[in-house]
Amino acid sequence: MSRPELLEQIYTIVDQIPAGRVTTYGRIAAMTDGATPRMVGSAMRHLPEGHQLPWHRVIAASLTLADHGGAERQHQKLRDEGVMFDSKGRVSAHLVWPDGT
């Protein structure tokens, strides 16, 4: 599977994330055919200008915001969508998409 294809899959999956829900890099990578979490992170980092993707709904597997400069903005956006964080800065596990243990 070519990288552009994987990129398309990543964009598609992220676009399918419902509002108020979140998912992890690993999950997205697992949904794609062969992509790795690093590729997902790279895709989010090199996002196009006219992107409409809910990148803020993509978090780390530990249910914490990834370590990047836009973490504050991401936190804001998620909070604005109704996503609640606990005192440890973690997202409620039942908000994870597609599953919600």
Place this chain on the structure above:
DNA sequence: CGCGTGACCTCTG
């Protein structure tokens, strides 16, 4: 072609 780096993940202690 090798090396370092990165919005990461999983497994062990």
Place this chain on the structure above:
DNA sequence: CCAGAGGCCACGC
């Protein structure tokens, strides 16, 4: 919970 080790793939130098 934190730290370390190994693995993953693409990019720039």
